[in-house]
Structures are given as structure tokens and as C-alpha cells.
Amino acid sequence: MGSSATIAWSPCLLTSSFNPRITIIFLFCVLFPSALSGQVSSSISQNFTATYYDYIDTTGGFLASRDRSFQARIINPIPENRSFYLVVVHVSSGAIIWCANRNTPISESSEFQFSQDGMTLFNDQKKPIWSTPRNLAPVTSLQLLESGNLVMLDGANKTVWASFDFPTDVIVAGQRLKVGGSLVASQDGDLAEGMYSFVVGYDDAMLQWNGMNYWELSMSANRNANWAVEYMVMNYTGVYLMGKNGTQVVISIALHSSDDVVDDPSAFRIMKLDYTGAISVSKFSSGGSSKQEFETPNDSCRIPFTCGKLGYCANGGRCQCAPGFHSDPKTNSDPRTNNQICVPTDGSLALPGPCNGSQPNITNIKYSQLGVSVDYFSNDFSNPVLLYVNLTDCMNLCSGNCSCLGFFYSQGSGSCYVIKNQIGSMITKSSSPTNKDRLGYIKTIVVGTPTIGVVESKKSDFPVLAAILLPSSGVMAIAVIAFLIWLRRRRIKRRWSKSINSKLGRGNSLSAEEEMDFVSIPGLPVRFGYEELVIATEGFKTQIGSGGFGIVYKGTLEDGADVAVKKITCLGSQGRREFLTEIAVIGNIHYVNLVRLKGFCAHGGQKFLVYEYMNRGSLDGTLFRGERVMEWKERYEIALGTARGLAYLHTGCEHKIIHCDVKPENILLHDKSHVKISDFGLSKLLSPEESNLFTTLRGTRGYLAPEWLTSSAISDKTDVYSYGMVLLEIIRGKKNSSPETRSANSGTDSNRGNSQSSPSSVESGQRPIYFPLFALDMHDEGRYMELADPRLMDRVAREEVEKLVRIALCCVQEEPNLRPSMVNVVRMLEGVMPLGEPRIESLNFLRFYGRRFTEESRLGEDNEQNQPRLYRQPTGTNTSSSYNSLSYMSSQEVSGPR
Incomplete structure (x- = not known):
């Protein structure tokens, strides 16, 4: 079959001077071009077609890298199966580093085509069985790089598609395996996908069998830092999980010891997930020798x-x-x-x-x-x-679920x-x-x-039959006494449980059908018993917080671990299974800047979430009401940690999560300035009738983005706005809307240049300010030190304040598309990305907020308590701005997408 490939070397091109022998070769090339179709190219142009037959003399290879280290081939790894695959091979070692159609083999006569739409493999019936995506830009050439990366390029020589982005069971030195990416082992003796996988997560890399972890890379490696992992990469010194924009090694595996000889620069390394379930690093030297430098797990069991x-x-x-x-x-x-x-x-x-x-x-x-x-x-x-629970509970749970094939029970913990x-x-x-x-x-x-x-599934907890068959009457008497003691304790326990339940209004136990949901929904965190939470919280004695989703109590588990138990009060008629599904999503999110959900309790109509306990409480208590002044460095770390947590929710989760309620009350602090975001994902727990009440919940005033109040879609940029408002409060050390008087003659008037300022306030020389508007005015004048918390005195530099002010103003711009993503906010805070420049025209809406705040402040404390908690449209105005009543929002807008 013919081919229009661009050949790297061809005798047809040697026609610079007349020579009879060259002339004959040239005529042969013109008359019989297909005779040379089996040569290996360094680049392929559009409208290229090949089969295994065309390149059988070159071991199926039709494309090579510049130095011939790698080849793209059509091969048959098991001759008796007659199954052919499109692969990339390291020539000297014969290692297959990538395969296109590992689950859909072709025959030796099937076609491979490369066109402007990309690569396609056809079976013998001319039907496509594998192809690159069809939504790519038109491509002009196919090249195999010296790194082993097979790439498609457009007319401007820009990479449109790369095989390195779609690894199979191998990565090579320099190739990155991003978070969420995986290697899938082949089957024994075949290239088809097997049962084992290697997955890079945000805090580790895991070996899995049918989705269940059986090894973590950190068990065989060194953990160097606690940054979120972004990708894994390998070079000649080791294997690294990288974070902090590729500048921080999170986990490392050294491939050389200090007494190793100098590494062969031409050596070739691969990291491969073997069909046996072990992952290893192998080095192939230029002389043909090979060496395994790392393998895990070491114990094949x-x-x-x-x-x-x-x-x-x-x-x-x-x-x-x-x-x-x-x-x-x-x-x-x-x-x-x-x-x-x-x-x-x-x-x-x-x-x-x-x-x-x-x-x-x-x-x-x-x-x-x-x-x-x-x-x-x-x-x-x-x-x-x-x-x-007891053994019978565990046994009955498994018996009632067809997918349960067995269980392990721990008597000490009742697990x-x-x-x-x-x-x-x-x-x-x-x-x-x-x-x-x-x-x-x-x-x-x-x-x-x-x-x-x-x-037996319903077997009694006490071996009565064994007691009857005992030959000694004395031993039998002892057994009877032991049984009576056991029976008495069981009755006491039941009476105690009934007493607790009656005092706390416990409902009936869940049905067998309800119990089955706890097994059939994958990914659920630990399920706590209701009595366990009653005991842990001493009857829900110590309330440590409250918010839009419920009341939070402090508790201590039986193992001594402190926890925060949130009693959900906003679920209404939401179904049990829907609740469990959302909890499964939230419970599987593990990130250093997000509060970890340790477990849950679904007891009748009551729902509880059990979180890790943060001993310093929320940011609002520490920042606004703390006994000591929070230093600037700690404020900066809190701002950065909060940004990282939101960035993870928006881009790092399998399902994007929009928080919908970012505020200081939901930013929790622990020892050593650890900061974690709470209540993420809970907006999806709202029932439709309660969604309309979400924005009237306590504590949300002042953080609502303008799009909440219009028909605009709620997106991750809504969280960005709320974060910007929180950042301004971190700078100031007070609520944005809390009253504060400043002298009108001091040059710090928040409404400087505003002709509609309140006359009474000007005459008095004192006026309350709306801090976001004041920050905008000071930004215009470059007077950033006016914005820092005055309690910090001279312990903060001007450029540090300017950095946070500019980021905050970029975040609170009225148009969502002008706000930066939280990923870019993190980059600006870390200094790896230039600071954005807020657009003044997109911040003028703050003047409306400022005027409204001034009017409300003049009404006095008593009148303010009688007003609705949300921003109100000024009397006598006929605007369609962002301040329309929230009562017109749909539940979908409030709940938001995940």
C-alpha cells in the first residue's frame, strides 16, 4: 500500500548533478514510489496511510525520533494471537513506553491514517476503532521527539496533542504525571488493561486494585513537605512528587546513593506499573545492560x-x-x-x-x-x-447487601x-x-x-451449646453464672440506651433497606452511632459555634480525639440517599487547607457531621475579638492558606465545588497558624424550599457577590468575590461594615470626590466609612498604609499592604469575568505571578454600597435591628442594579453547581 510520508533520507533527492547511476535511481523512484514506502521517517505529513505489511522490514516502524532512539511502530507482541498495536518503542531496550489501542487490537492488514483531523486506526472492515480527539485544531505533521513524546503539530508548529498526556503503564524521564493522572498495568503477556493502577493524588501517589488502595508511595519514600502535590516526575536522580508550582519536593525517592558512580548520561529510565501490581524504575544503559533501581511494594503479599x-x-x-x-x-x-x-x-x-x-x-x-x-x-x-456496633450488626448489614462478600470485625472498637x-x-x-x-x-x-x-447469620452471641456439652458440672455452673452476668449487663445497657434516647428524642432505628444504603454508596466516611455522639458531646452540652447549616458542638471520642460535631438543621425533606451521596463526595476531599470530615451520623430525621477539631476557633473570633493583635505574617499565611483551599475546591476536586459562603466564620485556625476552610460543599445539602433562605442566613451579609442578587449565574468567581471581602477584613482587622469614624479633615475621607456625601457627616467632621470603598480611594491615591490595621503600628511594610489590597480589589470587581481565578490569586500571593491591576470602572458599584452603609449608620443601632439583614434598595430609587430583593432568586441559583 502506498504512502506519502516525508522521508528523512531518500536516494530520490540525490540529483544535484548528472550521473547515470543516480538518474536510474531517480527514474525508479518516480515510477515505483511505493517501493520505498517502508522507510522510517522523522516527520509525517497529512494523508499518510500505513499497515504492518508496509513496514514489516523495519520491525513495523514508520516514524523515528531525531537520533533514532525511539520509533513509532505497529507491532504484534504475541505472534500466536495475531493482535497488532500502535506503540512507541525505545529502540535499544525494546521497552514499549506508550500504546494507542491497547484494548482494541488490529490485524496486520488494518490501516493507520494520519490526516488534518489527527490519527485514526481502522479495522479490517474500515471502521475506526481508535483515534485522537476530533475537536482539535487542524494538524499538519506528526513527529516523534527524542524524549519519546509522540506529538501532532499545527501549521505554526505548536503542539496540538501529545502522547505524554495520555500515559499507559509507563512514564519516562522528564515526563510528568499530573494529579488525577494514572498508569494502568497491562495484562500478563498482553497490552490490554489489567486490574492494577497507579494514581497520583493531592497528598500522595497510590497503588490500587479495582479502585481500592493497597500501597502508598510515601510508605517507600521520604515526605519532604506538606504542600499539595501537582505532578510526579522522574529524572536520573530520583522520582519526585512536586508542589508549589513545581518548586517544592513533597515526596521523593532517591535512585542513587552517595557512593554511586557517575551516571551514564545516555542511560534510559522508565517507571512502569507491572502486570503483577508492583511499580518499579529500571535503567537501561547504552551498553545494553539493565538494572532495576526501585520497586514497591517490597513484600509481594x-x-x-x-x-x-x-x-x-x-x-x-x-x-x-x-x-x-x-x-x-x-x-x-x-x-x-x-x-x-x-x-x-x-x-x-x-x-x-x-x-x-x-x-x-x-x-x-x-x-x-x-x-x-x-x-x-x-x-x-x-x-x-x-x-x-456488635458482630451481629455487622453480619446483618453484609447479609442484606448482595454486593457484600464478607467483612472484618474489630471487637475492641466495634468497627x-x-x-x-x-x-x-x-x-x-x-x-x-x-x-x-x-x-x-x-x-x-x-x-x-x-x-x-x-x-450463622443470626447466631447468638453466647455459645450456649458449648456450655451444655461441658463434662464438668463445676465448669457448667461457672458458665451459667457468666451467662447471667452477661445477660444482666446487656439489660442495663439497653435500659441506659433507652433512657438516653427518650431524653434526646431519638427516633426509631433505620430499616434494613436504609442500612443497605451505607454499603451501596461508595466512598462514605466513618459512620458514627448516635449514642456515640451523645456520649462524646456529653449530651450536646458545649456549643462552640453556629452558622447557616447548623449548630456546632465540641466532643471527645472514645480514643481521646477532639472533634467538632455539627448538627445539620437545614435539610428539611431531603432524601437520605441524596444526603449520603453528597457526604461521600465531601468526605473524600482531603487537603491541607480544608477541614477534614471524619464521619457522619444519619439517625432517623437527624443528620450530624463530625469534623476534625480546630482548637483556635474561627478567624472572626481571633481577628476581630482576640486578646492579642494578629501579626501581619500570620494574616498573610491565613490569606494564602484560604486561597489555596478555595483553589483546590475549584480546580483540584473531581467534582468542582463552589463554597457559596466564604466568610471569616468558615475559616478555622489551629496551632502553628494552620488555616482550614469549613462548610465547603454543604450548599448542595439544601432542599429546594430551603435554598431560597440561604442568603438570609446569619453572617452572610457583606460577602455576597453582586450576581447573587441578579439572574446572573453563580460560578467559582462568586467565591472569589467573597474571598476579596475577607481579605480586606484581614488587612483592616475589623469587619468591612463595622462603624469607624475618621476625621473629614485628615485626608482619609472614604467618599473623597463624591458630591453626594452626607451633609450632616461633613458638618460634624466625623463620618462612618465603608472599608472596601475606602480601600478603593486609598488605592487611587497610593496611600496603602492608611488601610493597615493601626494596631500593627510600624510592623508591616507598605509594599506588603499594597500587595494584599490590590489582590483584594481585583477579587471584588463587579464583573465576574474580570476577577482572577483562585489559582491565580494563589500565584499572586506566592509572588510567581505579577499583581493584577483592578479596573476602577468595575469597582464604582462600591460607592453605592458606601452610600447605603452611611445611610444605615445614621439610622442608629435600634433602627438597624429592625431592618432586613440583607442590602436593601434605597427608598425612592428605580434602579435595576445588584440590590434587588433576594426573594426572587431561584433555588438553583442559590444552591449553585458543584
Whole structure:
């Protein structure tokens, strides 16, 4: 088949002078161009077509990098399968570093085409089975860079698409794997996607099996800082997780020790996720030798499917069936294990089949108990689905859910860990004291006559049968006494629980259907029992805060950890499952500048969220009412930490989250100036009828962006506006709208140049100011020191104040599209991006705010209390500005997108 590729070297081009031999070659090229179609090019132009047959003499290669280190090829890794793939190969080592169609192989006669629309692979029926995105700009050439990156370029030689942005199971030196990016292992002997993945997160990189973590990179590396991770990169010295715009190493793995010889500059390195589930770094030297420089996990037993389903991995990788199971000679051997497929030892039992949508018959369910030394790989990386429950509760929960295949129960903490959908290999229990009493139970189905040794789903907590069969009457008497003591304690506990419930208005327990939601919704944080929260808070005794979403109480858990328990009061008729779905999203957000949700409690119609406790309280208490003056450095760190938290919500989460209520009350402080944002994502918990009340909630006045009051869409720029208002308060040390008098003759008049200033205030020589407007006036005049908290005296420099003032004014501009993103706010604060210049015309609306504030201040304290809490449209005006009543907003506008 013909080809119109641009050939890097061709005898057809050697025609500078007459030579009979060259003339013959030239005529041969003109008459038979396809004879040279099998040569490897350094660049390919549009309308290029190729098959494996065309380039079989060059091992399937049709495109090479400048120095021929890499080739783009059509290859067949397993000849007997006749499955072909478009790949990029490192020539000297033969390592495949990228594959286009790993899940959709083609045949040797299938076509590869490159056109202005990009790359496309066709099957034998001429149907496209893989292509680059079709919404790209028109491309003109395809090139393979010396780094191994396959790129498509437009007419201006700008990269339109790059293979480095779509890694498969390998990255090479210099290639970045961004946060959220992943490597997916191939199958054994094939290029198709396997069951293991390696994912870069915001605080670590994780190895996963079917979405469950089984190893974290920090367990084999050094943590250098607590910045949020932005990407992973590898060079000849090590593997690095980078943060702070690529300037800070968060986690590092050294590939050289101090006594290593000088590295071969021509050596080639890859980081690969192997089909076995281990990730490693290998070096290929120019002489042809190879060396593995790093591999994790070191213990193969930590890899979830090392011994197959219900295999037990011990003694450095030796496989056997888990206790209560044996290899069945009637079944085919599992190729991933050294023994047969594991089945229950009790022949009357069988493992559950796949879920078919019907509810399981719990009367046919029994549980096989695993040995005391057996644990499961995911238990140390996941939260229990239930806390402070007994074994029967955990058992009933699993029995009522078809996707539950087993569970581990810790008697000491009453924790229940569920195994869902698939079962991997079992491991030997570690020496950690937190899991020493954790026992495993595997769900089985009765298919014959039961035999002894299996735990029934409804089994009694006390072994009565064992007591009856004891040969000694003395021992039997002791057992009877023990039973009576146990029974008495159980009755006392029930009476105590009933007393607590009646005092606190506890409703009925959740139904079996409701309990199933807690397992069927993935990603839920720890579920606390209602009694546990009652005890932790001493009956909700100590209130430490309140806000639009509920009241917050301080509590102390049984392990001594302090927590903040928020009782949600704004949910109304919202469904339980909707609540749990939102909590699953919020609970999986972990970032250094966001308050971590430790767990929740859904008890009847009551909902509680359990947060980590921040011992310094909220910013408003510390900044506005604190006993000591907050120094400028701490204020700056709070401003930066808050900006980072909002930037993460807007761009770092899988689902964008708009906070909708950024204010000092929702910025919490801990020791060493740690700052964290709370109440993020809770706007999605509002029911439709309560959405309309959201903006009238206590404490929101002064932070509402103008678009809240119009039909404009609510976006992440709404949070930017609120952040700007908070930043001004951080600068001043007081609320923006709190009264403050300044002399009209002091040159600090907030309404300088405003002909509509209040006559009475001018005559008196004193007037209240609206600080954002005052900041705008001082910015116009370059008098930034007038804006700093006067309590700081001379402990802050002018340029430091100017920096925050300019950023704040950029954030509070009326047009949302003129406000910077929170990512750019962080960059400006960190000094890696020039400061923006606020547009005065987009800030003139502050003069309206200022006039309104002045009018309200003149009405006095008593009259102010009788006014609505939100900005009101001035009497006698007929404007359609941002101050229309909030009562006309839709619930969708208030709740906002996630």
C-alpha cells in the first residue's frame, strides 16, 4: 500500500548533478514510489496511510525520533494471537513506553491514517476503532521527539496533542504525571488493561486494585513537605512528587546513593506499573545492560491478587487457601496462584454468585470465619463502614447487601470493614495494635446439609451449646453464672440506651433497606452511632459555634480525639440517599487547607457531621475579638492558606465545588497558624424550599457577590468575590461594615470626590466609612498604609499592604469575568505571578454600597435591628442594579453547581 510520508533520507533527492547511476535511481523512484514506502521517517505529513505489511522490514516502524532512539511502530507482541498495536518503542531496550489501542487490537492488514483531523486506526472492515480527539485544531505533521513524546503539530508548529498526556503503564524521564493522572498495568503477556493502577493524588501517589488502595508511595519514600502535590516526575536522580508550582519536593525517592558512580548520561529510565501490581524504575544503559533501581511494594503479599481469590499469602509469597477453604481439584487452576481455586471446606457451602438485582435470602447465608492471623489488604487503607456496633450488626448489614462478600470485625472498637464486589488475596495480620482483634468472615450460601464450624447469620452471641456439652458440672455452673452476668449487663445497657434516647428524642432505628444504603454508596466516611455522639458531646452540652447549616458542638471520642460535631438543621425533606451521596463526595476531599470530615451520623430525621477539631476557633473570633493583635505574617499565611483551599475546591476536586459562603466564620485556625476552610460543599445539602433562605442566613451579609442578587449565574468567581471581602477584613482587622469614624479633615475621607456625601457627616467632621470603598480611594491615591490595621503600628511594610489590597480589589470587581481565578490569586500571593491591576470602572458599584452603609449608620443601632439583614434598595430609587430583593432568586441559583 502506498504512502506519502516525508522521508528523512531518500536516494530520490540525490540529483544535484548528472550521473547515470543516480538518474536510474531517480527514474525508479518516480515510477515505483511505493517501493520505498517502508522507510522510517522523522516527520509525517497529512494523508499518510500505513499497515504492518508496509513496514514489516523495519520491525513495523514508520516514524523515528531525531537520533533514532525511539520509533513509532505497529507491532504484534504475541505472534500466536495475531493482535497488532500502535506503540512507541525505545529502540535499544525494546521497552514499549506508550500504546494507542491497547484494548482494541488490529490485524496486520488494518490501516493507520494520519490526516488534518489527527490519527485514526481502522479495522479490517474500515471502521475506526481508535483515534485522537476530533475537536482539535487542524494538524499538519506528526513527529516523534527524542524524549519519546509522540506529538501532532499545527501549521505554526505548536503542539496540538501529545502522547505524554495520555500515559499507559509507563512514564519516562522528564515526563510528568499530573494529579488525577494514572498508569494502568497491562495484562500478563498482553497490552490490554489489567486490574492494577497507579494514581497520583493531592497528598500522595497510590497503588490500587479495582479502585481500592493497597500501597502508598510515601510508605517507600521520604515526605519532604506538606504542600499539595501537582505532578510526579522522574529524572536520573530520583522520582519526585512536586508542589508549589513545581518548586517544592513533597515526596521523593532517591535512585542513587552517595557512593554511586557517575551516571551514564545516555542511560534510559522508565517507571512502569507491572502486570503483577508492583511499580518499579529500571535503567537501561547504552551498553545494553539493565538494572532495576526501585520497586514497591517490597513484600509481594501486599499485592491484592498475588494468590488469587481467597488465597492466603504468607512466608514471602507462598500461596495457600485461606482458613476454612481448600483448593478444589474439580476446578481449573487459577493461573495467578500456585494452587487450585479456593472453595469452602464445608461441602454444604458455596461462594455467592454475581448480583442479579434481587435481594439475597438471608436465611441461606452463613459465614466462614478466617483465622486470627488473617487480614485483608484494604483494611489498613479504608475506613470502617460502621463504628461501635456488635458482630451481629455487622453480619446483618453484609447479609442484606448482595454486593457484600464478607467483612472484618474489630471487637475492641466495634468497627466493621466490608469487602464488596470482588475478593482478593488474604495477608498475614501486621503487628499494629489497632488490628490485633480484627477477625474476618466470608459470606457463603448453603447448598446442602450444614456441618459444624460455620457462623450463622443470626447466631447468638453466647455459645450456649458449648456450655451444655461441658463434662464438668463445676465448669457448667461457672458458665451459667457468666451467662447471667452477661445477660444482666446487656439489660442495663439497653435500659441506659433507652433512657438516653427518650431524653434526646431519638427516633426509631433505620430499616434494613436504609442500612443497605451505607454499603451501596461508595466512598462514605466513618459512620458514627448516635449514642456515640451523645456520649462524646456529653449530651450536646458545649456549643462552640453556629452558622447557616447548623449548630456546632465540641466532643471527645472514645480514643481521646477532639472533634467538632455539627448538627445539620437545614435539610428539611431531603432524601437520605441524596444526603449520603453528597457526604461521600465531601468526605473524600482531603487537603491541607480544608477541614477534614471524619464521619457522619444519619439517625432517623437527624443528620450530624463530625469534623476534625480546630482548637483556635474561627478567624472572626481571633481577628476581630482576640486578646492579642494578629501579626501581619500570620494574616498573610491565613490569606494564602484560604486561597489555596478555595483553589483546590475549584480546580483540584473531581467534582468542582463552589463554597457559596466564604466568610471569616468558615475559616478555622489551629496551632502553628494552620488555616482550614469549613462548610465547603454543604450548599448542595439544601432542599429546594430551603435554598431560597440561604442568603438570609446569619453572617452572610457583606460577602455576597453582586450576581447573587441578579439572574446572573453563580460560578467559582462568586467565591472569589467573597474571598476579596475577607481579605480586606484581614488587612483592616475589623469587619468591612463595622462603624469607624475618621476625621473629614485628615485626608482619609472614604467618599473623597463624591458630591453626594452626607451633609450632616461633613458638618460634624466625623463620618462612618465603608472599608472596601475606602480601600478603593486609598488605592487611587497610593496611600496603602492608611488601610493597615493601626494596631500593627510600624510592623508591616507598605509594599506588603499594597500587595494584599490590590489582590483584594481585583477579587471584588463587579464583573465576574474580570476577577482572577483562585489559582491565580494563589500565584499572586506566592509572588510567581505579577499583581493584577483592578479596573476602577468595575469597582464604582462600591460607592453605592458606601452610600447605603452611611445611610444605615445614621439610622442608629435600634433602627438597624429592625431592618432586613440583607442590602436593601434605597427608598425612592428605580434602579435595576445588584440590590434587588433576594426573594426572587431561584433555588438553583442559590444552591449553585458543584
